[in-house]
Amino acid sequence: xxxxxxxxxxxxxxxxxxxxxxxxxxxxxxxxxxxxxxxxxxxxxxxxxxxxxxxxxxxxxxxxxxxxxxxxxxxxxxxxxxxxxxxxxxxxxxxxxxxxxxxxxxxxxxxxxxxxxxxxxxxxxxxxxxxxxxxxxxxxxxxxxxxxxxxxxxxxxxxxxxxxxxxxxxxxxxxxxxxxxxxxxxxxxxxxxxxxxxxxxxxxxxxxxxxxxxxxxxxxxxxxxxxxxxxxxxxxxxxxxxxxxxxxxxxxxxxxxxxxxxxxxxxxxxxxxxxxxxxxxxxxxxxxxxxxxxxxxxxxxxxxxxxxxxxxxxxxxxxxxxxxxxxx
Amino acid sequence: xxxxxxxxxxxxxxxxxxxxxxxxxxxxxxxxxxxxxxxxxxxxxxxxxxxxxxxxxxxxxxxxxxxxxxxxxxxxxxxxxxxxxxxxxxxxxxxxxxxxxxxxxxxxxxxxxxxxxxxxxxxxxxxxxxxxxxxxxxxxxxxxxxxxxxxxxxxxxxxxxxxxxxxxxxxxxxxxxxxxxxxxxxxxxxxxxxxxxxxxxxxxxxxxxxxxxxxxxxxxxxxxxxxxxxxxxxxxxxxxxxxxxxxxxxxxxxxxxxxxxxxxxxxxxxxxxxxxxxxxxxxxxxxxxxxxxxxxxxxxxxxxxxxxxxxxxxxxxxxxxxxxxxxxxxxxxxxxxxxxxxxxxxxxxxxxxxxxxxxxxxxxxxxxxxxxxxxxxxxxxxxxxxxxxxxxxxxxxxxxxxxxxxxxxxxxxxxxxxxxxxxxxxxxxxxxxxxxxxxxxxxxxxxxxxxxxxxxxxxxxxxxxxxxxxxxxxxxxxxxxxxxxxxxxxxxxxxxxx
Numbered sequence: 001x002x003x004x005x006x007x008x009x010x011x012x013x014x015x016x017x018x019x020x021x022x023x024x025x026x027x028x029x030x031x032x033x034x035x036x037x038x039x040x041x042x043x044x045x046x047x048x049x050x051x052x053x054x055x056x057x058x059x060x061x062x063x064x065x066x067x068x069x070x071x072x073x074x075x076x077x078x079x080x081x082x083x084x085x086x087x088x089x090x091x092x093x094x095x096x097x098x099x100x101x102x103x104x105x106x107x108x109x110x111x112x113x114x115x116x117x118x119x120x121x122x123x124x125x126x127x128x129x130x131x132x133x134x135x136x137x138x139x140x141x142x143x144x145x146x147x148x149x150x151x152x153x154x155x156x157x158x159x160x161x162x163x164x165x166x167x168x169x170x171x172x173x174x175x176x177x178x179x180x181x182x183x184x185x186x187x188x189x190x191x192x193x194x195x196x197x198x199x200x201x202x203x204x205x206x207x208x209x210x211x212x213x214x215x216x217x218x219x220x221x222x223x224x225x226x227x228x229x230x231x232x233x234x235x236x237x238x239x240x241x242x243x244x245x246x247x248x249x250x251x252x253x254x255x256x257x258x259x260x261x262x263x264x265x266x267x268x269x270x271x272x273x274x275x276x277x278x279x280x281x282x283x284x285x286x287x288x289x290x291x292x293x294x295x296x297x298x299x300x301x302x303x304x305x306x307x308x309x310x311x312x313x314x315x316x317x318x319x320x321x322x323x324x325x326x327x328x
Numbered sequence: 329x330x331x332x333x334x335x336x337x338x339x340x341x342x343x344x345x346x347x348x349x350x351x352x353x354x355x356x357x358x359x360x361x362x363x364x365x366x367x368x369x370x371x372x373x374x375x376x377x378x379x380x381x382x383x384x385x386x387x388x389x390x391x392x393x394x395x396x397x398x399x400x401x402x403x404x405x406x407x408x409x410x411x412x413x414x415x416x417x418x419x420x421x422x423x424x425x426x427x428x429x430x431x432x433x434x435x436x437x438x439x440x441x442x443x444x445x446x447x448x449x450x451x452x453x454x455x456x457x458x459x460x461x462x463x464x465x466x467x468x469x470x471x472x473x474x475x476x477x478x479x480x481x482x483x484x485x486x487x488x489x490x491x492x493x494x495x496x497x498x499x500x501x502x503x504x505x506x507x508x509x510x511x512x513x514x515x516x517x518x519x520x521x522x523x524x525x526x527x528x529x530x531x532x533x534x535x536x537x538x539x540x541x542x543x544x545x546x547x548x549x550x551x552x553x554x555x556x557x558x559x560x561x562x563x564x565x566x567x568x569x570x571x572x573x574x575x576x577x578x579x580x581x582x583x584x585x586x587x588x589x590x591x592x593x594x595x596x597x598x599x600x601x602x603x604x605x606x607x608x609x610x611x612x613x614x615x616x617x618x619x620x621x622x623x624x625x626x627x628x629x630x631x632x633x634x635x636x637x638x639x640x641x642x643x644x645x646x647x648x649x650x651x652x653x654x655x656x657x658x659x660x661x662x663x664x665x666x667x668x669x670x671x672x673x674x675x676x677x678x679x680x681x682x683x684x685x686x687x688x689x690x691x692x693x694x695x696x697x698x699x700x701x702x703x704x705x706x707x708x709x710x711x712x713x714x715x716x717x718x719x720x721x722x723x724x725x726x727x728x729x730x731x732x733x734x735x736x737x738x739x740x741x742x743x744x745x746x747x748x749x750x751x752x753x754x755x756x757x758x759x760x761x762x763x764x765x766x767x768x769x770x771x772x773x774x775x776x777x778x779x780x781x782x783x784x785x786x787x788x789x790x791x792x793x794x795x796x797x798x799x800x801x802x803x804x805x806x807x808x809x810x811x812x813x814x815x816x817x818x819x820x821x822x823x824x825x826x
Binding site: 045074075076077078079080082083086112113158159161167186187188189190191192193194195197198199201202203204205217218220221 | 465466467468469508509515516523526527528530663664666668670671672675676732734735774777778781782784
């Protein structure tokens with residue numbers, strides 16, 4: 001009986017010690033990040049550029065063990081990216097759910113589609129850039145920005161039309177040029193890159209905004225670049241002037257950026273940013289970037305935030321002064 | 329031509345060939361099983377192709393399309409039950425022939441007619457599409473708007489049953505397309521504050537619901553119904569070429585009519601086969617045999633519905649406008665694979681377009697071989713018990729819709745649209761116009777709003793642009809035609825009585 005009791009007491013004691021030890025061990029283990037797979041929400045359909053970029057990062061990070069846990073890419077498309085970005089905004093801010101997107105987060109907020117912008121997130125980093133520019137049909141007589149401006153002067157009041165995807169950066173860039181030139185361009189909704197291409201090449205609109213990749217891909221279809229909204233000329237399109245050279249201070253380099261929910265601890269954001277930055281040194285990733293026509297530039301959260309703040313200000317200026325469509 | 333040949337050479341390499349073969353065989357089988365339709369198969373396969381190579385995915389889906397329309401012939405003949413809706417007309421003559429002890433001959437004629445219809449349409453597809461797509465690049469928003477409008481009216485007025493019900497179904501489909509991000513001004517609408525609705529109802533859940541889940545419900549409700557059946561005898565399904573001699577006019581006429589009805593946007597194979605059947609009956613020397621086992625009837629119906637498949641691919645690959653409800657799924661497949669449908673598809677992705685066109689021709693050849701040699705096997709296995717089939721399909725529906733956007737809302741939407749589709753069918757409201765309306769409403773709206781942006785708010789281009797004027801006039805005529813003929817008939821009847 002006695003020995004029984006002792007042994008029971010001993011067992012309880014041993015159990016308590018064990019639990020204590022386990023807890024003691026467990027606390028630092030739990031604090032380690034990441035402890036479970038990092039879910040990357042891609043707010044577009046499978047197959048697009050953002051999706052491809054997300055997946056090449058997933059592959060590179062997993063294969064080179066840049067994070068101790070696997071990454072899981074989940075597509076949540078819809079409403080021009082608003083569905084997926086909103087999901088992440090409302091997720092647990094523990095660094096295990098993040099989103100990859102582009103500067104549409106700023107234009108969507110400015111045009112009132114979403115009630116949140118980049119300030120509702122912790123910005124992890126930007127990985128990769130792609131300059132945007134204006135393009136016209138090769139068989140048109142519009143070969144420079146000056147041609148577009150004088151065209152708009154000849155047909156005033158917004159009768160000089162451009163193909164666009166309303167609410168996204170491609171909608172606002174021509175309006176920024178027009179604002180500085182003191183003229184009006186009329187937006188015509190076309191949709192994604194190919195739809196804008198069709199509208200421009202088919203002669204229904206005079207010009208549209210396209211990415212460097214679009215210019216390279218749609219050369220055969222009859223698209224020509226007129227100007228790039230980049231700080232300097234692009235290596236693959238050396239003959240295309242920048243907006244600054246043409247006399248307009250408009251710059252908009254599209255980027256792929258990674259966001260975490262607001263309140264995600266700084267050290268976790270840094271761990272993720274480091275993994276992304278390291279992944280960008282991998283040769284297979286750089287090869288994919290080359291195929292996508294993207295420049296492999298990396299930028300940390302603070303620099304991206306300053307950039308996005310500036311873009312939001314510029315787009316808001318357009319929404320407030322030029323484009324009346326979004327005034328409620 | 330070089331694209332055509334290059335794509336064909338590629339199709340004959342093992343991997344693409346196997347995909348077309350797999351698709352066609354699956355299509356024939358599903359088409360033959362009563363209660364399973366080609367639309368069902370293609371909608372269910374779509375989520376499985378997300379991570380497949382786009383070309384392989386598209387050629388497999390085209391194979392399924394061809395196979396399923398042809399496969400419907402088997403159950404139409406042996407069970408008097410169309411395996412797919414497009415074989416309804418075949419039941420009228422195929423089953424009586426089978427019952428009279430000639431099932432092999434009925435099947436042989438149907439198979440041959442399907443093949444000729446398919447190949448004729450394939451040739452027209454390959455010849456007509458490139459120039460049409462070049463012409464279509466000059467189409468602006470107004471042309472697209474009026475053409476799409478015509479498609480909506482066309483499908484409503486030509487669909488089975490009354491025109492009012494067709495229109496009702498089309499309008500319901502359009503309403504379902506309304507919530508979500510408004511493409512024309514980038515604003516959310518009709519989401520009632522539910523963020524799950526920000527993206528609206530997606531195509532795949534709607535398709536799976538209307539095409540698949542509604543049929544699952546219908547079959548589950550009628551699970552105890554067992555159709556009468558005719559078993560095949562020993563006679564051969566192979567017909568001697570000389571036996572085709574008296575059918576060749578009918579064959580060719582039905583194939584061409586079927587193809588061109590297919591090209592009309594929005595009109596499916598059932599209507600094609602009806603028109604061909606009616607034409608064959610109208611021009612036949614023995615119209616009284618139609619409906620009691622006429623070989624001519626089978627030829628017209630089967631050549632017509634298979635030719636329709638090829639015709640319906642024309643507006644899909646040249647303009648991005650679905651030629652039939654199943655093409656609406658193929659359109660969705662192109663978009664899911666990030667291939668923007670439209671006239672520039674021929675320039676930007678010639679490999680894909682030509683692979684689709686060539687796979688259509690190849691699938692017809694494979695269909696002929698599969699049907700001729702495996703018809704006996706298919707005729708045996710098509711009685712597969714629905715008790716095993718329906719739960720499997722249900723699970724595939726749920727998994728497929730969830731995988732699209734990792735959202736339970738989509739899975740719930742499938743069930744919701746399934747119930748809606750079942751109720752609509754019970755009320756004899758056709759489902760084709762619903763899907764077409766759902767797919768075309770965003771196109772209609774986008775093009776109209778673009779057009780208005782171009783013209784600064786003026787509707788005048790509808791009448792000043794010649795093509796737009798033609799399309800609108802045809803739409804109006806189609807709407808008024810039934811009303812006017814009704815009036816004439818009444819007047820004539822009144823005159824007779826007086």
